[in-house]
Amino acid sequence: MTDHDRLVSAEAGADGEERVIEAALRPKRLDEFIGQHRVREQLSLVLHSALRRGRPPDHVLLSGGPGLGKTTLAMIIAAELGKPLRVSSGPAIERAGDLAAVLSTLSEGEVLFLDEIHRMARPAEEMLYMAMEDFRVDVVVGKGPGATAIPLDIAPFTLVGATTRAGMLPGPLRDRFGFVAHMDFYEPAELEVIIRRSARLLDVRIEDEGAAEIAGRSRGTPRIANRLLRRVRDYAEVRADGVITRDLARAALTLYEVDERGLDRLDRAVLRSLLRKFGGGPVGLSTLAVSVGEEPETVEVVAEPFLVRQGLLARTPRGRIATPAAWRHMGLTPPPSAPMADTLFALEDDQGDDPE
Template sequence: MSIERDLVSPEPEGDERLIEAALRPKRLDEFIGQGRVREQLSLVLESALRRSRPPDHVLMSGGPGLGKTTLAMIIAAELGAPLRMTSGPALERAGDLAAILSTLSEGEVLFVDEIHRMARPAEEMLYLAMEDFRVDIVVGKGPGATSIPLDIAPFTLVGATTRAGLLPAPLRDRFGFTAHMDFYEVDELERVLHRSARLLSVELPPEGAHEIARRSRGTPRIANRLLRRVRDFAEVRVEGVITRDVAAAALNLYEVDAEGLDRLDRAVLDALLRKFGGGPVGLSTLAVAVGEEPETVEVVAEPFLVRQGLLARTPRGRVATASAWMHLGLTPPPDAFGAGVIPGLLDGA
């Protein structure tokens, strides 16, 4: 994976989780953005505290890097409860989940990241645990197998998923509170950057924060990553102050353009426009043209391009929009996808 793609990937890279831990807000009133989710979650937690009962199970959905893990940590902190963390892929067998559930203390918060990737046996055990705070342990095999009921301490499950549509309905229905995390606006990312800059002892004027925020693809994780790279550039090349010009120069060096597109994004658009006349073209053909795997193009590049209104998925294949032609400085043909739309209407779609 290239350094450019690392910069704008919403997934954590290498030891980035350690850096993120230092920048995470610790309480709900410190959390920036997601205003409606914060208000709803505040009511859920306050009500539980007044009743001296664990709150309903919480499901958070949304793209990577938007703060789902941070909110799980905040939920535990607000409740004054311990936090146990695991992930869906780690729960391959029912026994893996039973080992965790049987050792939970009363009121403990269990966070399961990527919960949609949990194995079916563990998932079925979780149904009973969430509803009745009980698990059935099967001892033996075949006709002689015996089911032993085991009571577990009341707990709160916090599940996080980037693919809410893959969650089975029986599991989804057992969550009392569901929150969807939206992408951030530029002004919200500016506030995130100013907070991170204070923690990192970086001098970040408002215009510098704005320049980084507008290239951060609506994702706090990417904003903080770009801030660290711009900080390196500012410390080595200039006096350490991240002005607008310094931020722009640093991000241009790392090939992250003014709209947050990186090398792969522009390669996809360039191939689609210059080699295939704007499409439609199949995913596999497009991937070969840019020298990447189809999954990389579909999962890594396409979501942001579609959200920015630069690319459309149609039954016949991928199609570049009129905005994509203009982004690369080309004149869109009269029949370009979205050519009749008012300029700017597709932005953020």
């Protein structure tokens, strides 16, 4: 199983139809953007100050998990500035020449959005330093001792970088961004507003209680909320009168195996195995993965982050341990030998490779 196979995946869908629908649901202006109040307020000041000065704003770095609105904010920045948006990504820029080709064709004030900027090739990254500071790049012509660096001026532009792994960004690159914002997960009340807005755009009738039910299972992520809304809409149209109520949303999401906390089949399989087969742990990652028929990377990357964030699973130096909340959520009674909260080690992601 990959993350893209899951209904509750925060990654962008691989099929074109989902991307088209997602684009149609995106807010177009900053005052339409829901949630992220601190980021929105700060970004508004940055943009309006730049407009008053008549100069491009500082470069912007947006960090946070997938599906939280980084791409949407990049599009909004270009719209608020009234400038074109050029979209690329770190993995697509494999050589310095690839970046030079993009930068040399930018118009004045244009917004360049680089998604997954932490995955950019190192030579291109070093070229970007000069471009961000001096709006100039050195294009190397020739090879070996006869190679010559030709300076090339580029139009002033605004770089918007997005990353899900801010810790992987080199310090020199991070320091060149004048505005850095971290995108937090959304509260259920914020997701309810997003769901009701999306329902209007999709011409779906939904009651407030139905929106609340979907929001509570959306893992704090707007992309997941909109995807669940579309699946519940399908259920409502085929098996009911098209109106999404709380009971109908519960029935639909039960059918799709998304429980009241947003856990899906894989999440529950990991918890069930940890609790029933290993008494709550500790157990090594590889052993746990084998017990649910998945690769260790799938369990570690796809399932564990949300379980840890929900306080259902702890990563410790001795292995994975279920928390008391996990026992309660799965409706099981922990045995006397099960590790309790006061015996858990600190949750540290860098201790993910546990001994067997």
